[in-house]
Amino acid sequence: MIDNLKSTFENFNKNITTKNTISKIRQDNFDKFLSSGFPNKKLEDWKFSDFKKIISQNFKNLKINLKDKKKFSFDNHIKEFTHNKIFFLNGFYNKHSFKYEDDKKIIFSNLKNGPAYEPKGNNSLNLLNNAFFTDGLLLYVKKGYKCKKPLVVYNIFEGNNKNNFFNQKLIVNIEENSELNILVYTINLNSNPIFLNTSNFFLLEKNSLLKLFYLNELSKKDLNYNFTETKILENANFENFILSYSSSFFKNEINCDLKEKYSSGFINGAIFAKKNQHHEIKTKVNHFGETTKSYQKIKSIVDKNSKTIFQGKIYVDQKAQKTNGYQLSKAILLDKESEFDSKPELEIYADDVKCSHGSTSGNLDENSIFYLMSRGLSEKQAKNILIKGFLSDAVETITNMEIRDYFLKKIEKNVNEYK
Amino acid sequence: MLKINNLKAKIDNKLILNGLNLNIKSGEIHAIMGPNGSGKSTLANVLSGKKGYKISGSVLYEDKDLFKLDIEERAQKGLFLAFQYPLEIPGVNTSNFLKTSLNAIRKSNGKKQLDALEFLKVVKSKAAALKIDEKILNRQLNVGFSGGEKKKNEILQMSLHEPKMAILDETDSGLDIDALKIVADGVNTLRDKKRSFLIITHYQRLLDYIKPDFVHVLMKGKIAKTGCSELANELEKVGYENI
Ligand SMILES: Nc1ncnc2c1ncn2[C@@H]1O[C@H](COP(=O)(O)OP(=O)(O)OP(=O)(O)O)[C@@H](O)[C@H]1O
Ligand SMILES: [Mg+2]
Numbered sequence: 001m002i003d004n005l006k007s008t009f010e011n012f013n014k015n016i017t018t019k020n021t022i023s024k025i026r027q028d029n030f031d032k033f034l035s036s037g038f039p040n041k042k043l044e045d046w047k048f049s050d051f052k053k054i055i056s057q058n059f060k061n062l063k064i065n066l067k068d069k070k071k072f073s074f075d076n077h078i079k080e081f082t083h084n085k086i087f088f089l090n091g092f093y094n095k096h097s098f099k100y101e102d103d104k105k106i107i108f109s110n111l112k113n114g115p116a117y118e119p120k121g122n123n124s125l126n127l128l129n130n131a132f133f134t135d136g137l138l139l140y141v142k143k144g145y146k147c148k149k150p151l152v153v154y155n156i157f158e159g160n161n162k163n164n165f166f167n168q169k170l171i172v173n174i175e176e177n178s179e180l181n182i183l184v185y186t187i188n189l190n191s192n193p194i195f196l197n198t199s200n201f202f203l204l205e206k207n208s209l210l211k212l213f214y215l216n217e218l219s220k221k222d223l224n225y226n227f228t229e230t231k232i233l234e235n236a237n238f239e240n241f242i243l244s245y246s247s248s249f250f251k252n253e254i255n256c257d258l259k260e261k262y263s264s265g266f267i268n269g270a271i272f273a274k275k276n277q278h279h280e281i282k283t284k285v286n287h288f289g290e291t292t293k294s295y296q297k298i299k300s301i302v303d304k305n306s307k308t309i310f311q312g313k314i315y316v317d318q319k320a321q322k323t324n325g326y327q328l329s330k331a332i333l334l335d336k337e338s339e340f341d342s343k344p345e346l347e348i349y350a351d352d353v354k355c356s357h358g359s360t361s362g363n364l365d366e367n368s369i370f371y372l373m374s375r376g377l378s379e380k381q382a383k384n385i386l387i388k389g390f391l392s393d394a395v396e397t398i399t400n401m402e403i404r405d406y407f408l409k410k411i412e413k414n415v416n417e418y419k
Numbered sequence: 420m421l422k423i424n425n426l427k428a429k430i431d432n433k434l435i436l437n438g439l440n441l442n443i444k445s446g447e448i449h450a451i452m453g454p455n456g457s458g459k460s461t462l463a464n465v466l467s468g469k470k471g472y473k474i475s476g477s478v479l480y481e482d483k484d485l486f487k488l489d490i491e492e493r494a495q496k497g498l499f500l501a502f503q504y505p506l507e508i509p510g511v512n513t514s515n516f517l518k519t520s521l522n523a524i525r526k527s528n529g530k531k532q533l534d535a536l537e538f539l540k541v542v543k544s545k546a547a548a549l550k551i552d553e554k555i556l557n558r559q560l561n562v563g564f565s566g567g568e569k570k571k572n573e574i575l576q577m578s579l580h581e582p583k584m585a586i587l588d589e590t591d592s593g594l595d596i597d598a599l600k601i602v603a604d605g606v607n608t609l610r611d612k613k614r615s616f617l618i619i620t621h622y623q624r625l626l627d628y629i630k631p632d633f634v635h636v637l638m639k640g641k642i643a644k645t646g647c648s649e650l651a652n653e654l655e656k657v658g659y660e661n662i
Binding site: 365366367368370371372373374375376377378379381385386388389390391392393396 | 464467468469470471489490491493494495499500502505506508509510511516519520521523524527559560576580
């Protein structure tokens with residue numbers, strides 16, 4: 001696979017890159033990637049997810065899309081709430097509509113020609129993304145502007161071509177006193193499996209607010225590594241929710257730097273891994289500023305040979321006094337073949353802090369099933385209610401009511417359709 | 420309605436019900452009293468179909484073998500158990516659950532499903548009639564409910580289901596006097612010639628509001644004594660040891 005990737009890269013870099021500086025950056029990143037290769041379980045961050053093995057089991061070759069296609073047929077628009085839209089199609093920007101906003105306050109461009117491009121992240125999949133990214137979103141919400149409607153980034157794969165390898169970026173800067181809600185909604189309409197490698201960066205300036213939601217509707221054999229890095233300045237607030245139920249492999253890695261005082265970060269998620277799925281959420285919350293606050297609640301349901309993982313670290317710098325850090329991960333295993341691994345870590349160098357973490361896993365409670373069935377529900381109905389209730393408890397943390405209801409509806413549908 | 424004959428139940432090889440006989444006819448109210456650990460809740464659980472017991476003997480419910488029915492079928496056919504310790508179900512809205520449950524029962528009886536509005540009307544009027552604060556409807560099922568609120572929620576569900584055979588497992592324990600009246604009202608409103616009740620209690624005071632036809636004393640997994648409602652008074656005075 002690696003040999004093939006080399007020629008793919010040469011061809012790609014020749015064809016797609018217009019600026020020499022960027023071509024060089026891509027090359028450097030690719031060379032660095034080659035020296036480390038795909039991450040494997042010997043690396044601490046990947047000990048529960050041997051990506052090298054996973055990708056070689058799922059793909060013979062990675063083929064990258066070079067052309068952006070203009071036309072596409074897509075009518076799965078979210079109807080539950082009004083929103084601004086940006087469409088990416090097969091890795092390239094396609095179109096957008098910010099009709100609910102003041103267009104002087106939202107500065108937007110695509111990253112195809114790499115304006116303001118600088119490489120970020122340093123694990124080997126980040127390097128691969130830096131080498132191969134086709135496009136992405138560069139967005140500024142200007143000072144003091146509070147967006148009226150959420151932005152949905154539709155990331156669509158369709159057309160049934162042979163390309164299976166996609167790398168994209170989201171780079172968003174929320175300026176002082178401004179606000180934005182983003183839902184990144186990724187959908188694969190192809191029957192061919194894809195490997196999607198995404199890298200996202202968010203800067204939250206003073207007093208700003210970003211609510212970021214991830215939802216994938218991928219197919220059973222797709223792989224997605226989704227990397228998110230956030231820098232949060234004074235009194236800014238970052239809220240993230242991951243709804244993770246589709247695709248064979250889905251790893252969300254989130255680094256959250258609470259750089260300045262009174263900043264806060266919330267990372268919550270619900271995972272429903274049903275059949276031979278492998279879903280991981282890995283977080284690293286760094287409290288650098290005083291009186292910063294973080295909160296994490298991750299709930300997962302695991303069934304039929306699936307595996308879910310939560311690796312979460314809270315780091316508190318010695319300067320970060322009066323910090324509050326909370327982390328909880330809970331899993332319910334529906335059968336004996338399913339697995340949940342968790343690695344919570346606290347690393348604290350300040351003395352005046354409140355930090356706690358907890359992790360539990362177990363089965364559905366028999367007494368609760370009995371209670372519900374004694375009220376006339378079938379066993380299946382009773383179990384579904386418990387599963388939905390368990391996951392909803394995490395979804396309830398979402399403070400955007402429209403998106404919260406939308407996610408609850410998605411869970412409802414997913415659980416009801418599950419056999 | 421319910422004919423229990425030589426019922427034995429074991430759990431983990433421990434014999435808990437040891438040859439229990441009881442016959443409850445339509446329209447009757449039976450009270451069961453008995454010391455802690457004598458098997459009262461076990462009897463209620465076995466009748467409702469809880470798994471995990473090794474059972475022998477027979478129970479006829481409306482002249483049919485109760486043990487052939489699954490838990491939910493028993494509920495659908497009109498058997499209701501108000502739990503001694505109602506479970507907390509996080510993430511599940513009480514009102515939604517009550518609707519799902521009522522509709523499951525209606526469906527199995529060939530009745531029309533209630534939509535959200537119809538249900539709300541029914542549940543609000545039942546709650547009002549019982550003087551139960553409808554605020555509990557918007558909370559997660561039993562989560563963080565006080566002991567009394569949990570019990571009231573059980574009574575609200577009983578009044579929605581309108582069961583033929585209701586078993587109340589210490590629904591009166593831990594209730595203040597107003598809540599106790601709610602429970603009694605719940606039973607008395609439903610009480611008619613076609614419905615029967617089995618009321619498990621430790622206290623005479625509930626029986627002041629709901630006059631039972633029979634009072635049984637359950638000891639060591641068996642009915643040790645049966646009497647009329649005066650037996651409860653007597654027990655209150657002399658305790659179980661002198662039975
Ligand atoms: N799952 C179980 N495993 C082992 N023993 C059990 C189990 N469930 C009940 N028992 C035992 O069976 C006996 C009867 O319990 P049960 O709950 O029926 O008593 P009870 O009459 O309802 O008591 P109380 O008045 O305290 O509610 C007790 O000794 C109890 O410890
Ligand atoms: Mg009991």
